[in-house]
Amino acid sequence: MQGYLYDPHTHTAETSRCGHLPAAEVVDRYVKKGFSGLVVTDHLHPEYLSRIDTDHNWDHVMDHYLSGYHASKKRGDEVGFDVLLGAEFRFPENDNDYLVYGIDEQWLRNNPYACCMSAQEFFDKFHDQVLIIHAHPFREGSAPVQETAIHGAEIINNNPRHPNHNDLALALCQRYPEFFRTAGSDTHRDGDEARAGVLLPERIHDSYAYKRMVETRQALPWCQEFQDILAADAAMRKEGK
Ligand SMILES: [Zn+2]
Numbered sequence: 001m002q003g004y005l006y007d008p009h010t011h012t013a014e015t016s017r018c019g020h021l022p023a024a025e026v027v028d029r030y031v032k033k034g035f036s037g038l039v040v041t042d043h044l045h046p047e048y049l050s051r052i053d054t055d056h057n058w059d060h061v062m063d064h065y066l067s068g069y070h071a072s073k074k075r076g077d078e079v080g081f082d083v084l085l086g087a088e089f090r091f092p093e094n095d096n097d098y099l100v101y102g103i104d105e106q107w108l109r110n111n112p113y114a115c116c117m118s119a120q121e122f123f124d125k126f127h128d129q130v131l132i133i134h135a136h137p138f139r140e141g142s143a144p145v146q147e148t149a150i151h152g153a154e155i156i157n158n159n160p161r162h163p164n165h166n167d168l169a170l171a172l173c174q175r176y177p178e179f180f181r182t183a184g185s186d187t188h189r190d191g192d193e194a195r196a197g198v199l200l201p202e203r204i205h206d207s208y209a210y211k212r213m214v215e216t217r218q219a220l221p222w223c224q225e226f227q228d229i230l231a232a233d234a235a236m237r238k239e240g241k
């Protein structure tokens with residue numbers, strides 16, 4: 001295997017109620033599995049706000065939101081492992097999830113309540129600033145994909161507890177070959193970790209660098225399963241897509 005493995009879709013117990021592994025523990029597990037880094041993509045959606053936003057102070061919301069990332073980054077710095085900041089947005093209209101990259105803490109603080117608009121409004125406002133990847137677009141319970149609101153999709157989401165229908169995500173990207181394609185574990189609890197990711201040609205140190213890697217099609221989906229999907233992705237790349 002050539003390159004450096006990163007998982008662009010992970011959660012922390014500090015921030016995400018559905019996360020059961022503390023951030024430092026997640027980092028340690030990825031180090032053991034031979035990964036070079038991960039992106040913390042904790043959930044940011046109206047339901048989260050209703051739990052956290054008790055004094056209607058966005059900076060307080062962000063202090064809580066970033067606590068998982070900070071704990072992850074601290075552990076990553078201690079062990080020489082790259083921890084990058086991302087976010088998983090969900091908007092009031094339905095339960096579809098959108099991974100957002102190319103952000104920093106200030107961007108999150110400067111754009112309060114961005115998860116309270118629609119997915120299309122979010123794309124229209126931010127599409128030239130951030131990278132928007134549809135997480136598990138065909139997971140059971142998902143609403144129809146809004147192709148005009150995304151830059152790409154996870155063609156492999158290898159979370160073991162959800163029927164993700166990755167084959168349909170691949171087919172979506174075959175219909176829209178301009179879409180960027182990624183893979184991730186969607187790590188929430190024991191046993192989720194390091195089941196998918198992307199291979200990068202070099203190590204990266206922030207969310208902007210990850211966005212660039214995806215946009216220049218240098219982030220190659222990686223997974224030990226779903227070899228058929230990986231082969232189809234490789235074939236598309238060969239055609240220059
Ligand atoms: Zn979750």
Ligand SMILES: [Zn+2]
Nearest residue numbers: 009088135186
């Ligand atoms: Zn997730």
